[in-house]
Amino acid sequence: MKKTQLWRLGVKDMQIFPMSRQRPPLRKPTWIIVLICMISMFLIFAYVYPPQNSSTCYLFSYRGCKAFSSWLPPLTRELTDEEIASQVVIREILNSPQVITENRKVAFMFLTPGALPFEELWDKFFQGHEGKFSVYVHASKDRPLHFSRYFINREVHSEKVDWGKISMVDAERRLLTYALKDPENQHFVLLSDSCIPLRDFDYVYEYLMYTNISFVDSFVDPGPHGNGRYSEHMLPEVEKKDFRKGAQWFTMKRKHAIIVMADFLYYAKFRDYCRPGMEHGRNCYSDEHYLPTFFYMFDPTGVANWSVTHVDWSEGKWHPKSYTAKDVTYGLMKNITSVMDSRHVTSDERKEVQIKPCMWNGDPRPCYLFARKFLPDTLNNLMLLFDNYTSISNWR
Ligand SMILES: *[C@@H]1O[C@H](CO)[C@@H](O)[C@H](O)[C@H]1NC(C)=O
Numbered sequence: 375m376k377k378t379q380l381w382r383l384g385v386k387d388m389q390i391f392p393m394s395r396q397r398p399p400l401r402k403p404t405w406i407i408v409l410i411c412m413i414s415m416f417l418i419f420a421y422v423y424p425p426q427n428s429s430t431c432y433l434f435s436y437r438g439c440k441a442f443s444s445w446l447p448p449l450t451r452e453l454t455d456e457e458i459a460s461q462v463v464i465r466e467i468l469n470s471p472q473v474i475t476e477n478r479k480v481a482f483m484f485l486t487p488g489a490l491p492f493e494e495l496w497d498k499f500f501q502g503h504e505g506k507f508s509v510y511v512h513a514s515k516d517r518p519l520h521f522s523r524y525f526i527n528r529e530v531h532s533e534k535v536d537w538g539k540i541s542m543v544d545a546e547r548r549l550l551t552y553a554l555k556d557p558e559n560q561h562f563v564l565l566s567d568s569c570i571p572l573r574d575f576d577y578v579y580e581y582l583m584y585t586n587i588s589f590v591d592s593f594v595d596p597g598p599h600g601n602g603r604y605s606e607h608m609l610p611e612v613e614k615k616d617f618r619k620g621a622q623w624f625t626m627k628r629k630h631a632i633i634v635m636a637d638f639l640y641y642a643k644f645r646d647y648c649r650p651g652m653e654h655g656r657n658c659y660s661d662e663h664y665l666p667t668f669f670y671m672f673d674p675t676g677v678a679n680w681s682v683t684h685v686d687w688s689e690g691k692w693h694p695k696s697y698t699a700k701d702v703t704y705g706l707m708k709n710i711t712s713v714m715d716s717r718h719v720t721s722d723e724r725k726e727v728q729i730k731p732c733m734w735n736g737d738p739r740p741c742y743l744f745a746r747k748f749l750p751d752t753l754n755n756l757m758l759l760f761d762n763y764t765s766i767s768n769w770r
Pocket residue numbers: 472584585586735
């Protein structure tokens with residue numbers, strides 16, 4: 375890209391050059407010879423001193439050209455004041471030592487339109503672990519009626535949430551803000567009303583607390599539902615090569631929650647240029663792109679790149695599978711809790727399946743702690759099976 379621009383610039387200069395000179399220009403053949411000599415010297419020099427970082431560099435192949443341009447002094451653009459400020463703040467937060475509080479809690483943040491059909495199940499999950507967790511509820515439509523003491527008076531101020539719009543990201547940020555007010559919260563989990571726990575509390579607590587990474591989903595989808603949603607209006611701050619996709623259901627370390635709160639610049643780019651009904655009938659959904667892209671840009675090795683919340687897309691429909699009461703069996707729960715590989719499918723014609731083993735502090739572990747989408751009528755079966763399926767153990 376930069377190279378072609380440079381080349382075009384060169385051509386334009388040559389057209390303008392002879393006319394803008396007062397004295398008669400060099401005669402044409404001399405010019406061409408000088409130019410050819412310069413290019414040849416340049417190529418010879420490049421050939422003799424090939425780029426260090428590329429083992430297979432063929433000068434005239436596409437790869438060679440790319441390596442060639444990376445060998446040139448980098449044509450870095452000057453960052454804006456806002457970008458420099460953002461990046462300084464983000465780096466500072468990421469590099470500052472972790473504040474270890476005596477007691478450490480996991481914040482469970484529920485994003486729901488209203489009711490929480492699985493409160494009873496979560497109650498069972500939380501029981502006996504008081505002091506090691508906190509609950510936050512963002513109810514965007516109706517105030518839910520609570521059945522569990524762990525949920526009473528845990529609502530945060532909430533606003534309307536529209537599917538796929540920035541208000542979804544706003545609600546996530548609001549939950550993080552409230553949860554960050556408690557310094558004992560060290561890990562933050564975003565859940566929906568259709569989410570259920572797949573493991574017992576201790577397993578979840580250890581899985582999240584004793585690792586240094588956040589489980590934020592992030593992958594490259596070259597297809598229409600991935601990079602096809604990118605808009606060049608996001609330039610210069612967000613380049614297409616950095617654009618990522620991922621499910622919104624994250625878990626985050628405290629420092630990552632803070633950099634999300636500290637960011638306004640990149641957030642604003644997604645708010646303005648990644649939304650449904652953009653120009654040319656294009657749709658973009660910030661909740662699927664903002665955090666995956668933001669973390670890829672600022673702390674790629676600090677995130678797992680998969681979500682610990684399972685969902686079944688295998689039916690290939692617009693929405694994932696919703697589990698009904700008759701689906702919920704010991705067999706299903708065993709299947710979901712045994713998955714050891716994360717998979718992403720691209721949305722282009724190739725439908726490339728990217729499979730990666732789920733690693734926890736360097737060892738393979740089952741991928742999932744939570745699952746969605748469960749319909750309310752599955753509650754009874756889940757209550758009956760809970761002790762059984764949470765004792766399925768591939769670890770401990
Ligand atoms: C996480 O980071 C802290 C501080 O940087 C370090 O002491 C600890 O060993 C790390 N834990 C793991 C599981 O890598």
